[in-house]
Amino acid sequence: MLKDVSFGQYYPVKSFVHGLDPRLKILFLIGFIVAIFLAKEFLALGICAAVLFAAILFSRVPIGKVLRAVRGILFLVLFTAAINIFFYQGERVYWNGPAVLLQWGIFRVTQAGIVFSAFLVVRLVLLVVCSSMLTYTTTPVALTDGIESLLTPLKWIRFPVHELALIMSIALRFIPILLDETERIMNAQKARGADIGSGGPIRRVRAIVPVLIPLLLSAFRRADELGDAMDARCYSGGKKRTKYKKLRFSWRDLVGVLLLAGVIAGVVLMRFYPVFPL
């Protein structure tokens, strides 16, 4: 079950999207998230989805892998959808039939509610897909370099930009290792008769403690070992450091910038001049 968590993992192939400048991809993600939140109608989300879909195709990351990322937040998506279906107050009629489809106490299912929660579901899925696309197509080192480069202005106020970026990339690298470890510890506890994953919520939470403590201990031990290994390889912060991989802006990046600018401009325009408003 834990193996399914694919957030933050790199998918190693060569592609147009993999070759893009990480700074651009980070900006693209931020711009995209803004666009998704600005979108007020299905058409605008549709444009975002189309661009995202094209990006997935050009990245050669299998669709199934991308959808796996959605599975991680499936509960959140369903929960949001359910809440909105039952409590949305709109009265608009979208298709032939009564505006209120079902009324039961404070629960009210309306046509507008169904449409609106569908809209939210699409929005959430797009958000998750575009963020996981960033990590699928960008190595943690490239991501670090990108963040470091984008945050360079903060160095002026002596903010430890390099260190922060390195911490983030190490955190990403350790996700699969710690997941493996969790599974191992859980299996070890189960083998000794621990009952994980059954009983009421309080019992379940209490069952996590004997997993969490060894996991934390081992994470600290690993941090120690990694620190030694970094020390032994002459790490001494960002000062005298050089970079093997230099970030360079190429024609692909220009294509990306233009595309992004187009999408954002389109979505913003549609906010003020809606085509098919909800």
Next chain:
Amino acid sequence: MKALEFSDVSFSYGEEGFALKKLNFSVEEGEFVAILGHNGSGKSTLARLADGLLTADEGEIRVFGELLTEKNLFDIRKDVGIVFQNPDSQAVASLVEDDVAFGAENVGLERGEIGRRIDFALRAVGMESYRTATISRLSGGQKQRVAIAGVLALKPRVMILDESTAMLDPRGRKEIIEVVRKLNEEEGITVLLITHFMEEALLCHRAVVMNRGEIVMQDAPANIFRRREELLTYNLALPRIEVLCNRLREGGIPVTDALEIETLAEEIAKCVS
């Protein structure tokens, strides 16, 4: 020239007594030394002291004649590389080439040189075709070879393997020992192999046995393995091939201490025919 020299070095981790007691020990440049010992014998402490990850309570440590101090730590670490035990907690980056580049980046080399060092290091450990692979998908032995490459990219003159084979399967262990032997023979790198697997000491020039913070035996591996009873008192077992030789002799087949499978096979063949 002496690559490493410990004079009267003592170290303790606090109240639990000494991890090292007045240790005197040296390694010649180009030598391949195995340090054997049971858990808690002080062998890892020795490695950490040599790289300046720990500071000695007493005594002096010299690396190529230069006294190890707080000030020259950074330069000493360029000369003395160390590979640790756990293949999963040494890599900083996710991709092989990014991780191998890490050390070279830290010392401020220019890009072209870093590229050449990556080429050299990956070729030396036989991982050149994995340059853009994801480290988490490699086998344990491959991960450790990448860790060795990461150290090699700094072009160290001494390489310490601190139980680097302990968490590997027999195949991974063999891979690592093969790589290390090659580095010693072809690149002339001084190797300090810390292990509790007796088999791994067979190939080295000198074996050092440690027990409770002291060096208790120091000789060519063949001579060390002849002292079976003494080894047992330090909780060390003989390599399987030694056990076989002993059994053969007891059974009346006069083999010498061959220590290598091929030569032993030839001797047995001679005796039989």
